[in-house]
Amino acid sequence: xxxxxxxxxxxxxxxxxxxxxxxxxxxxxxxxxxxxxxxxxxxxxxxxxxxxxxxxxxxxxxxxxxxxxxxxxxxxxxxxxxxxxxxxxxxxxxxxxxxxxxxxxxxxxxxxxxxxxxxxxxxxxxxxxxxxxxxxxxxxxxxxxxxxxxxxxxxxxxxxxxxxxxxxxxxxxxxxxxxxxxxxxxxxxxxxxxxxxxxxxxxxxxxxxxxxxxxxxxxxxxxxxxxxxxxxxxxxxxxxxxxxxxxxxxxxxxxxxxxxxxxxxxxxxxxxxxxxxxxxxxxxxxxxxxxxxxxxxxxxxxxxxxxxxxxxxxx
Amino acid sequence: xxxxxxxxxxxxxxxxxxxxxxxxxxxxxxxxxxxxxxxxxxxxxxxxxxxxxxxxxxxxxxxxxxxxxxxxxxxxxxxxxxxxxxxxxxxxxxxxxxxxxxxxxxxxxxxxxxxxxxxxxxxxxxxxxxxxxxxxxxxxxxxxxxxxxxxxxxxxxxxxxxxxxxxxxxxxxxxxxxxxxxxxxxxxxxxxxxxxxxxxxxxxxxxxxxxxxxxxxxxxxxxxxxxxxxxxxxxxxxxxxxxxxxxxxxxxxxxxxxxxxxxxxxxxxxxxxxxxxxxxxxxxxxxxxxxxxxxxxxxxxxxxxxxxxxxxxxxxxxxxxxxxxxxxxxxxxxxxxxxxxxxxxxxxxx
Numbered sequence: 023x024x025x026x027x028x029x030x031x032x033x034x035x036x037x038x039x040x041x042x043x044x045x046x047x048x049x050x051x052x053x054x055x056x057x058x059x060x061x062x063x064x065x066x067x068x069x070x071x072x073x074x075x076x077x078x079x080x081x082x083x084x085x086x087x088x089x090x091x092x093x094x095x096x097x098x099x100x101x102x103x104x105x106x107x108x109x110x111x112x113x114x115x116x117x118x119x120x121x122x123x124x125x126x127x128x129x130x131x132x133x134x135x136x137x138x139x140x141x142x143x144x145x146x147x148x149x150x151x152x153x154x155x156x157x158x159x160x161x162x163x164x165x166x167x168x169x170x171x172x173x174x175x176x177x178x179x180x181x182x183x184x185x186x187x188x189x190x191x192x193x194x195x196x197x198x199x200x201x202x203x204x205x206x207x208x209x210x211x212x213x214x215x216x217x218x219x220x221x222x223x224x225x226x227x228x229x230x231x232x233x234x235x236x237x238x239x240x241x242x243x244x245x246x247x248x249x250x251x252x253x254x255x256x257x258x259x260x261x262x263x264x265x266x267x268x269x270x271x272x273x274x275x276x277x278x279x280x281x282x283x284x285x286x287x288x289x290x291x292x293x294x295x296x297x298x299x300x301x302x303x304x305x306x307x308x309x310x311x312x313x314x315x316x317x318x319x320x321x322x323x324x325x326x327x328x329x330x331x332x333x334x335x336x337x
Numbered sequence: 338x339x340x341x342x343x344x345x346x347x348x349x350x351x352x353x354x355x356x357x358x359x360x361x362x363x364x365x366x367x368x369x370x371x372x373x374x375x376x377x378x379x380x381x382x383x384x385x386x387x388x389x390x391x392x393x394x395x396x397x398x399x400x401x402x403x404x405x406x407x408x409x410x411x412x413x414x415x416x417x418x419x420x421x422x423x424x425x426x427x428x429x430x431x432x433x434x435x436x437x438x439x440x441x442x443x444x445x446x447x448x449x450x451x452x453x454x455x456x457x458x459x460x461x462x463x464x465x466x467x468x469x470x471x472x473x474x475x476x477x478x479x480x481x482x483x484x485x486x487x488x489x490x491x492x493x494x495x496x497x498x499x500x501x502x503x504x505x506x507x508x509x510x511x512x513x514x515x516x517x518x519x520x521x522x523x524x525x526x527x528x529x530x531x532x533x534x535x536x537x538x539x540x541x542x543x544x545x546x547x548x549x550x551x552x553x554x555x556x557x558x559x560x561x562x563x564x565x566x567x568x569x570x571x572x573x574x575x576x577x578x579x580x581x582x583x584x585x586x587x588x589x590x591x592x593x594x595x596x597x598x599x600x601x602x603x604x605x606x607x608x609x610x611x612x613x614x615x616x617x618x619x620x621x622x623x624x625x626x627x628x629x630x631x632x633x634x635x636x637x638x639x640x641x642x643x644x645x646x647x648x649x650x651x652x653x654x655x656x657x658x659x660x661x662x663x664x665x666x667x668x669x670x671x672x673x674x675x676x677x678x679x680x681x682x683x684x685x686x687x
Contacts, residue, residue: 073429228388230481232415233435233490243438247425278504 025128027196091309094302105306106292106300114280116195116307122271122284123264126204130260134144134211135253141212142219143227159205168273171198196274199284202270207260214256215249218326222248245295251325258322262315266308338526339364340385340398347380347396347550354380355391356550360594362543362621365397365524367517372547373573378530379498381547385528386496387411398494411494411628414487414525418499420479422471428482429467435490438465457485458518477508484519497529501536513540523601540594544583568674572595578602593675596669599643600627605665606656612665613666614641617658624648630665640666 048271055088063073096103097253106112137156141149159167173179185192192198226248231238246253268286285308292301340362347355354377356389362368364451378594383389385396387408395404421477422431430437432454436445458464471479480500487495500516505511517540520527531537537544538558546553546561548567551579554566580595615631618639622628627649631643639685644652652658 027379080466164374225417225419229415229421229486230423230434232386232388232413232439233438233486234409235438237436239438243434244423254678 023064066198074087088309091302091305094298097302098299102299103306106297108305109145109300111280111283113301115283115285115304116143117282118199119265119285121196122203123261124201125200126207126264127257127261129204129255130207130211131257133208134256134260135249137154137212137243138187138215138249141216142222143224153216154273156209158207164202164206164267164269165273168270171205171270171274176203176260193274194278194282196282198274199271199282202263202274206265206267206270208261210263211253212258214252214259217265218246218249218252229322251322255322257324258318259313262312265311340494340526340528341397342385342399343397344382345381345384346392347377347384347395352567353550355384355394358394358550358552360545360552360555362526362528364526366542367520367527367529367542369547370528370530370545370547371532371534371537373532375549376547377400377550378547382498382530383498385494386413386415388396388415407629409557412490413494414490414492416480416483416487416495416497416500418502419502420471420476420483422479422483424471426470427467428458428463428469428471428474429454431471431482432486434486434487453489457489460484461657462682468569470588475508476510478524480504481515482514482589483509484516488523492525492583495525495527497527499530499532499658502531508535516540538574546573548573565672568596569593571674576641576643595668595671595673597671599641601668602640602642602668603667603669604629604642604652604656604658605642605667608665609667612667613640614663614665616663617660619660620649620658622649631664634663644665 028041063069107116137152140146141152172193174181175185176182176200177186177193179193192201226238230244235243254260266286267284268290271284272287272290275287276286277283277287279288283291285304287309289301289304292298292304340360342358342362344358345355345358348355350680354375356377358377358381360381370381372378380389385390387406389404391404395402396409398590400603423434426434431452435451436453439445448554455464455467458467461482461484463478463485464481466474466478471482474482480503483625484497484500484577498514501512504512513536516529537595541558544558544561545555547568554570561570562574571577575600576599577596578599580597581592610612614634616634617629618632619630620627621630624645625646627646629649630646633639633640649658656662656664657666
């Protein structure tokens, strides 16, 4: 019922269609097959109108800004571009971004697979609570996520004094950035795996168990091959977010140039200092990453679909 | 290896799925657990396999308590209704799986695995399919591979959960005969779950009829069919007509229900002792048999009669049997239970 209510917008357009000029030829007896199809197919003009709106939106909000990034980046020539991306502070930001992503990815794969495994394959009390907790980073503003760590590990925070006494720095240092990134990207892998693993059920694992496989063998030889593409898909999304994260990282980083600046933070600083060409040059690297991610996502998505189809066909 | 089940209890939440079950499965037998869905038969099978833990009671394998033995050490083969083949492995690797996951000390060498798998694939008559993947196979082929995979670990007990449930009627018929032959060759103690009474009758040495988590009856197919212990067994094992205390019984009072199978009613042109007057309301011929639906003249309820097509044609000629015609039905054989489900002496029923 909610579905009908949600689509109330376009519905009047469809209702008008039979009387519209585009619908007139369908009344002829000679086009009976088309008449059959018309039950699920909108008239051509509705279709193209909707496609047009979608394309116009995409162009305005995605393609134009993306093009603008590259145009601005190369506005003052290739020399300025190269200088901007090879600047020591820029290189340090790139290194830190790669480091944060490099640490949070394996952690999220580990947590994500573990969480998805226990949610999809076991029944236990508090399962829905766990599901909600996994989604928490999606529902909490990244700034709040960052603030949580400042409140816990910051100088005025719960563990602040203890950390200072033991000469451990988390906030305004690399560990804080990694923590914030792990928190923000936590749902990606688990969210991708849970529906697939639930659809696959536990029969294959049970079969392996009866045949004498131990827990690790079951995971390695049965579960993992069944989820590998979905896992990779989650990793790609997770990576894109880890490299692009701004809000949470911004709160815990302290913006120390050459030390705690990630790429998004570095871009902001350059922009605020009116170094537009340099800022867009670094931004173009992130945009390039986004494009690579899109292509990978497209390829992997097709494999995930095939995986699901094979799963259905073997049932 | 024989299996004994003692005082087994299992519940899921408020639902009791195994209610104090006791069962003996002698070594080498092929036993069917027969019952409607929700009768607890699959749960019983899974408890025997070790895939489910009972709330109480014991499972004995060869006289030894195996209730808390891990699935992996029970040496059972399990065949799932939906095959549960490993989709990303070839058929060969599927069958080889149980041998490959063994610890190094007991794992056979590659050549031995190879010959064992080939031998099993020959046994299920699918050796030409070794390099394919499960999704390229038909349902019947997949189920045979699932069986070969289960047999690869040389199980002491073979457990099959609705093994033919997902197959179409013709393949199902072929496969159950094939399973019967296979069992006669191998003599491994086997238990299979089914809700199809024909399947149980045709394949099993013994049938265990289950309902609401309890065993209603346990015996050879003929005995279960001819001498049902409860009204449930009688009704579950085929169509039956019910007569609520209508058939006269000499000298005894009390409610009783009499059951007569459709093929055990004789059609007569004239009334005879104990016969019922009916009118024909419908005749339906399916294959070699004709199903006649009669309406009783006294209370208007319906009675089904089944007879061979040729017999029906002869009756139609001799009695003028057409819709609306009046004839008399005489039961050849009845089973009577008291209203509490107590079996009454059939000889006294008429």
